[in-house]
Amino acid sequence: xxxxxxxxxQHPHFxxxxxxxxxxxxxxxxxxxxSDNMAESLPAHVTVVIPTRNEEAAIVDTIRSIPNxxxxxxxxxxxxxxxxxxxxxxxxxxxxxKVYLEPRKGYGRAYKTGFAMAPGxxxxxxxxxxxxxxxxxPI
Numbered sequence: 001x002x003x004x005x006x007x008x009x010q011h012p013h014f015x016x017x018x019x020x021x022x023x024x025x026x027x028x029x030x031x032x033x034x035s036d037n038m039a040e041s042l043p044a045h046v047t048v049v050i051p052t053r054n055e056e057a058a059i060v061d062t063i064r065s066i067p068n069x070x071x072x073x074x075x076x077x078x079x080x081x082x083x084x085x086x087x088x089x090x091x092x093x094x095x096x097x098k099v100y101l102e103p104r105k106g107y108g109r110a111y112k113t114g115f116a117m118a119p120g121x122x123x124x125x126x127x128x129x130x131x132x133x134x135x136x137x138p139i
Contacts, residue, residue: 042072047120051102051110053082055128056091062130063095078118079128080110088128 048066052059059079068075077097081089082105089099102113115123126134 042122044072044122045074045076045120046072046122046124047118048075048077048124048126049080049111049114049118050077050092050097050126050128051080051082051107051114052084052088052092052128054084054086055088056084056086058129059088059092060095062126062128063092063097065130065134066124066126072122074120076120078114080114080117082106082110 050059050062055062063077066075077092077095079089079092079097079099080102081092081099082102089101092099100113100117102110104113111125114125126132
């Protein structure tokens with residue numbers, strides 16, 4: 001693969017034999033124009049999908065844990081909220097995230113909804129409480 005930098009949240013249920021690390025990453029379209037120069041940004045739109053339910057204590061730190069420092073052409077956050085009764089949605093929106101209220105219950109349902117709605121060529125998933133630290137992976 002090309003010299004591309006991707007952020008991904010580590011998760012115990014997903015492994016990459018390419019990276020030898022744990023991560024979650026779903027590529028929805030082939031990347032065109034990727035460069036072998038690590039200094040250049042990933043020529044792609046990346047959407048980070050985060051399911052939430054009453055995560056006001058952590059959602060701001062979670063969103064801020066992925067820097068928007070030019071490592072990709074466009075970065076956005078899609079919050080799939082499971083009917084939070086706290087300020088999760090308000091705080092996520094204040095950080096620039098798009099928030100969708102998912103009335104159907106379930107963690108898997110939230111991701112399925114997020115995948116269907118995500119506009120990015122690359123979809124990165126992470127938990128709202130930052131349980132698994134975010135790392136930058138060269139691929």
